[in-house]
Amino acid sequence: MAPRANWKGFLRLSLVTCPxxxxxxxxxxxxxxxxxxxRATGHRIKYLKVDADTGDEVPNEDIVKGYELEKGQYIEVSKAELEEIALESTRTIEIDEFVDRTDIDPxxxxxxxxxxxxxxxxxxxFAVIRETIREMDKVAIGRVVLTSxxxxxxxxxxxxxxxxxxxxxxxxxRDPAEYFDEIQDDKxxxxxxxxxRHIVNQKAGRFEPEKFEDQYETALIDLINQKRAGKPITPKARPRGENVVDLMDALRKSVGGAAAETTAAKPAKKTKKAAAGQKEMLMPIAGKKAAKEAAAKKSTAKPQRKSA
Structure with missing residues (x-):
């Protein structure tokens, strides 16, 4: 099932409008x-909204927005006042212009x-607007109000x-000059x-997101499963960065390393790390995504008919 919509309204191109x-x-x-x-009780931490001076808890109905003019001096703005300045883009995405995709800075x-x-x-x-954008090979630029x-x-x-x-x-x-101006202009x-270039050519390929594994997520799952099984946690050695003394020598070695990676046989497809070494565990966790996929498969599975 698709998630709930973040926004509903109208898309408009001149006089063509659709919800x-x-x-x-x-x-x-x-x-x-x-x-x-x-740590002492194992209970969850609960956050309360409290008055910064009195320390008393403040109910939601007594909380208003405020803009700080000076230290400790605020201008209060009510919800009704914010609604008064509601823009047309609160309910309508008006297409203002069409630009080339390359015009948009990442x-x-x-x-x-x-x-x-x-x-x-x-x-x-909707189809008219969509196919017009597709036919012109442009990007449509509009405005929309999200989260106020x-x-x-x-x-x-x-x-x-x-x-x-x-x-x-x-x-x-931010202006890149604040960060890049001090970089040495080495030839x-x-x-x-x-x-x-030789290294780049040896490593050239197509971006396929499915080839990349979230290694930190996998490591978290392994950590939780090991602690659940009562296994000792041994810290892994951290990789060390080494100073490059001879840049040309490092590039030549990199060329050799890239060539070895290219010619090496592809390893067999690995199973998810979350399942490795967990045979003794009754209910190893596999991460939220894997659990959701398993639940979906279970709900769509057809029950077998018993034979007479």
Whole structure:
């Protein structure tokens, strides 16, 4: 089942309008997460909203927003006042312009969403907008209000729907000069570049996300399973960074190492680490994602008919 929509409203291109819903395209809920506990009792830690001066707990109905003008001096802003400045983009994504994809600096990208028609009407208008963007090979730029703030949103076709990527405003992007100006402008020789290019060519490939494993998530699962089984936890040696004395020598050795990796036989497909070495455990954890997939398979499995 698809998650609940983060936003519902209308998508408009000039006079063409259709109802749409915006859904998160990514999720981190499958990752291992921890609760904070009281070491002495083992009980969960609970956070209370308290008055900073009196220390008394404050109920939600008595909490208002405030902007700090000076230290300890605030201007209160009510929910009703915030609703008074509601923008049109609160309910409508108005397409303002179309740009080339290469015009969007990667630093401005925040997060992706799926955009689809909301309900049974407006599918034809949605298709017109989607196919126009696809045909022109452009990115549509509009605005949308999420979590009480207006964002720029870039819309691109994806299958039968649209991908909407939130963008930052210029004031949110830091000036690279603050970080890069002090980098030494060292000249790189042609021999060094040739060796480096050779390494790149040996490692060239296509980006396939499924090839990458979240090693930290796997290590967390292993850690929890070992502690659950009562096994001792032995710290692993940390990798050490070494100073490069001879850059040309390091590049030549890297060329040899890359060649060895390329010619080496591919190892057999590994099973999930979460299951390794856990035969003695009755209920090893496999991570939230694996548990969710197993539950889905179980619910879709057809019961076998008993023979007479």
């Amino acid at each position: 749409v819903a915006l859904y998160p395209a990514t999720s981190e809920s499958e990752k291992i997460s921890f609760n904070q506990l009281n 630093r401005y990208l925040i997060r992706p969403y799926y955009l689809r028609p909301d309900g049974k009407i407006g599918h034809d208008a 703030r207006e964002h720029i949103i870039a819309l691109e076709p994806r299958d039968k729907g649209l991908i909407g990527t939130l963008l930052r405003y210029p004031y949110e992007v 790189v020789t042609k021999d060094m570049l040739d060796l480096a």
